Amino acid sequence: MSNPKVNQIIADTLDRSRARMQRTNESAADVSDVEExxxxxxxxxxxxxxxxxxxxxxxxxxxxxxxxxxxQIIADADRPRYYDDAIRALSHDSHGAQKGKRQPKKIAP
Known part of the structure; x- marks a missing residue:
């Protein structure tokens, strides 16, 4: 014997799972334009x-x-790529490159 309530719960669960998979596939497509x-x-x-x-x-x-x-990070050719991103961004950080300290923001009177 099949129970209509159980069948409905199973159907609802499958629908939610399919919807979640669809959203996951759509968001994966959104990052296809990210440069490798x-x-x-x-x-x-x-x-x-x-x-x-x-x-x-x-x-x-x-x-x-x-x-x-x-x-170790510098010498590791297989380092995580976020270190490469960080060093590229750091090279453009004019505040940190000055004696290793950030310059305080000037507040207008």
């Missing part, structure tokens, strides 16, 4: 760091990690 990241080499990473006026010690303070860990 090309890894930078350890030498390029170090050049970007030094070229922007930073060194491993100051970057370690900025990122809240040890200098040794920063050097």
């Amino acid at each position: 990241l090309v890894a930078i080499t350890p030498d390029e990473f170090k050049a970007a760091l030094l070229g922007s006026g930073w060194d491993a010690e100051r970057l370690a303070k900025r990122w809240g990690m040890s200098k040794r860990r920063v050097n």
